[in-house]
Amino acid sequence: MAGIRIDAIEKRFGAARALEQLTLDVEDGEFLALLGPSGCGKTTLLRIIAGLETQTSGRIFIGGRDVSALPPRERGLAMVFQNYAVFPHMTVYENVAFGLRMKGAADAEVKKQVERAAGLLHIEPYLERYPAKLSGGQRQRVAVARALAVQPAVLLMDEPLSNLDALLRLEMRSELKSVLNSSGTTTVYVTHDQTEAMGLADRIAVMHKGVIEQIDRPQALYERPATRFVGGFVGSPPMNFIDMPVKAGLARLGDFANPVSTGRDTITAGIRAEDIAVVERGGLPFDVMVCEPLGSTLLLTGRVAGQLARVAVRPDAVVAPGDRLNLEPSPGRIVWIDPANGKAIGQAA
Amino acid sequence: MTNNRLLPYLLIAPATVFLVLLFVVPLVQTIALAFMDNGVASLTNFRKMAGDLNFGLSIGNTFLLVLAVIPLQICMALVMAMMIQKLDKGRDLVLWIWIIPLGISDLAAGLVWLAILQDRGYFNTVLNMLGLVDGPVNWLSYEAPVSLFVGVVLAEVWRATAIVLVILVAGLQLIPKEYGEAAEIFGAGPWTRFRKITLPLLKPSIQSALILRTVLAFEVFAVVYALSGRNFPVLVGEAYAWQHVNQNNGVAAAYAILVMAISLAATVIYIRALRTPPEMQP
Ligand SMILES: Nc1ncnc2c1ncn2[C@@H]1O[C@H](COP(=O)(O)OP(=O)(O)OP(=O)(O)O)[C@@H](O)[C@H]1O
Ligand SMILES: [Mg+2]
Numbered sequence: 234m235a236g237i238r239i240d241a242i243e244k245r246f247g248a249a250r251a252l253e254q255l256t257l258d259v260e261d262g263e264f265l266a267l268l269g270p271s272g273c274g275k276t277t278l279l280r281i282i283a284g285l286e287t288q289t290s291g292r293i294f295i296g297g298r299d300v301s302a303l304p305p306r307e308r309g310l311a312m313v314f315q316n317y318a319v320f321p322h323m324t325v326y327e328n329v330a331f332g333l334r335m336k337g338a339a340d341a342e343v344k345k346q347v348e349r350a351a352g353l354l355h356i357e358p359y360l361e362r363y364p365a366k367l368s369g370g371q372r373q374r375v376a377v378a379r380a381l382a383v384q385p386a387v388l389l390m391d392e393p394l395s396n397l398d399a400l401l402r403l404e405m406r407s408e409l410k411s412v413l414n415s416s417g418t419t420t421v422y423v424t425h426d427q428t429e430a431m432g433l434a435d436r437i438a439v440m441h442k443g444v445i446e447q448i449d450r451p452q453a454l455y456e457r458p459a460t461r462f463v464g465g466f467v468g469s470p471p472m473n474f475i476d477m478p479v480k481a482g483l484a485r486l487g488d489f490a491n492p493v494s495t496g497r498d499t500i501t502a503g504i505r506a507e508d509i510a511v512v513e514r515g516g517l518p519f520d521v522m523v524c525e526p527l528g529s530t531l532l533l534t535g536r537v538a539g540q541l542a543r544v545a546v547r548p549d550a551v552v553a554p555g556d557r558l559n560l561e562p563s564p565g566r567i568v569w570i571d572p573a574n575g576k577a578i579g580q581a582a
Numbered sequence: 583m584t585n586n587r588l589l590p591y592l593l594i595a596p597a598t599v600f601l602v603l604l605f606v607v608p609l610v611q612t613i614a615l616a617f618m619d620n621g622v623a624s625l626t627n628f629r630k631m632a633g634d635l636n637f638g639l640s641i642g643n644t645f646l647l648v649l650a651v652i653p654l655q656i657c658m659a660l661v662m663a664m665m666i667q668k669l670d671k672g673r674d675l676v677l678w679i680w681i682i683p684l685g686i687s688d689l690a691a692g693l694v695w696l697a698i699l700q701d702r703g704y705f706n707t708v709l710n711m712l713g714l715v716d717g718p719v720n721w722l723s724y725e726a727p728v729s730l731f732v733g734v735v736l737a738e739v740w741r742a743t744a745i746v747l748v749i750l751v752a753g754l755q756l757i758p759k760e761y762g763e764a765a766e767i768f769g770a771g772p773w774t775r776f777r778k779i780t781l782p783l784l785k786p787s788i789q790s791a792l793i794l795r796t797v798l799a800f801e802v803f804a805v806v807y808a809l810s811g812r813n814f815p816v817l818v819g820e821a822y823a824w825q826h827v828n829q830n831n832g833v834a835a836a837y838a839i840l841v842m843a844i845s846l847a848a849t850v851i852y853i854r855a856l857r858t859p860p861e862m863q864p
Contacts, residue, residue, distance in 0.1 A: 314760050318764040320764070320779065321863060322862045331768050366861055
């Protein structure tokens with residue numbers, strides 16, 4: 234049992250607030266991704282969970298135990314640092330073995346676990362080398378192996394795959410997922426790569442300026458973002474945001490109209506690029522500016538009534554810059570956003 | 583193109599010339615002085631040096647001093663540096679105060695401790711007030727070699743630990759804090775972190791401090807001279823005495839050569855023993 238409960242954590246660095254009243258529950262065995270842009274407080278939150286940073290206020294529970302005042306080594310977790318922190322004066326083997334040695338594990342057990350972890354991360358050929366002779370990506374994998382070797386109940390990872398090439402990252406991603414799944418490790422995984430978060434996590438917490446904007450399963454997050462920020466940050470290409478005037482309960486732009494419930498006279502429609510159909514007539518007028526063939530789709534960038542928008546169409550569609558298309562968004566998939574506060578308007582989703 | 587290649591050499595030329603004039607030339611002259619007698623090469627000066635009554639004593643004293651002072655200084659500086667590292671506020675101020683002795687010449691430092699330890703010095707006054715002794719005790723006399731030695735060690739430690747501290751603090755600041763943090767996460771307590779992480783990563787700094795301090799400690803003179811005159815003979819003190827009291831610069835030069843040889847040997851030993859292979863450096 235090693236769920237994590239983060240209770241109203243606040244962190245200030247001098248006058249600057251890095252985290253604001255952050256509350257979050259990670260269930261036992263869950264894989265939670267912390268997703269957010271640079272500087273939003275992901276590392277700070279992870280360091281507070283680990284006990285490397287002291288919160289200004291709030292409490293942390295791990296497995297039901299209040300660990301707020303405990304030193305890191307008594308919290309029973311492992312961590313992968315954003316800048317690896319692989320010990321330069323120890324061989325890769327000794328690095329991976331470090332946690333086990335600290336626990337006083339027998340040599341045979343150490344060897345077994347080191348080999349298992351090294352195998353998972355494909356670093357067996359480097360076990361006798363010193364970290365200075367490894368590439369950045371290899372060092373990063375040593376850091377991950379060091380954390381996996383202790384078979385922790387709670388694992389904190391700060392962008393552990395950021396330095397790998399695309400292919401290796403994909404492979405490591407699926408291996409991590411299956412290993413952590415089968416061992417039932419509670420994982421908090423920091424990343425600013427939304428594909429990685431979508432692919433790995435049971436749930437994603439999207440952070441922005443020290444607060445969690447939304448926390449949900451990846452698909453729900455993608456389809457029903459709670460704020461404009463989440464819609465723009467999750468998914469590639471980002472969600473389209475098109476402002477429409479509202480008259481008599483109808484949002485209307487071009488020949489497109491949809492009933493909305495808002496007291497304001499403008500509303501923002503959040504529409505995914507793939508939730509838009511090209512129709513013969515009617516709908517939203519779209520002036521194509523750029524065509525990017527992405528293989529599985531053709532991505533069009535252009536303007537709807539002067540506002541930037543992206544549309545994904547069939548790869549064999551015949552479109553050229555300068556064309557005008559008529560777009561019909563599927564009404565059920567539009568996220569209506571209040572432009573004043575950037576929050577999605579009460580959908581029954 | 584040619585200009586560019588010459589430029590670096592031009593730029594280091596002044597320093598090189600300066601060193602050759604003020605270091606290499608005197609060195610060659612000293613060697614010549616030591617190994618010549620009346621214009622012919624000979625070992626007379628060295629024989630005279632070795633035959634002197636104070637020779638064995640000064641070697642013994644110097645080594646004893648080095649063996650007592652250096653480990654003490656390294657340990658103290660390590661403890662002090664680790665303590666400073668833990669401070670959040672006022673760290674610079676503490677460092678400032680701790681390195682004040684750096685700004686004091688060794689003769690002045692010797693005189694400070696003379697003022698404390700002499701017959702009518704502060705130490706005796708305090709002892710007297712506490713009723714622990716009646717009348718002045720002569721701590722620095724020829725008949726009290728232990729207290730004399732302790733006095734010299736105290737003065738040396740007080741005077742020259744600061745430079746070790748500065749080197750170690752600089753070295754500690756170069757170690758990214760994540761190493762210690764990672765070790766802590768994986769279960770290492772404070773002592774284990776110090777032994778397994780800090781100490782190995784600090785090795786290059788410790789090596790520098792050891793070399794610098796040891797070389798300087800073998801040259802110890804002014805502090806000893808201020809506290810004891812010639813009651814506690816040391817190597818450089820003997821060189822000074824032969825030069826100025828006995829007016830024999832040949833034997834003085836022989837002492838100088840001996841001190842240099844010992845310092846060189848110590849340096850070589852440190853470099854060998856505390857070598858950090860390049861692949862183990864961060
Ligand atoms: N020790 C510190 N002192 C002062 N401010 C800090 C400190 N550490 C972090 N901050 C500030 O707190 C905020 C959050 O930083 P944090 O490192 O948690 O961001 P992050 O989400 O991990 O970013 P990245 O994706 O770039 O790693 C930033 O604005 C940063 O400047
Ligand atoms: Mg970070």
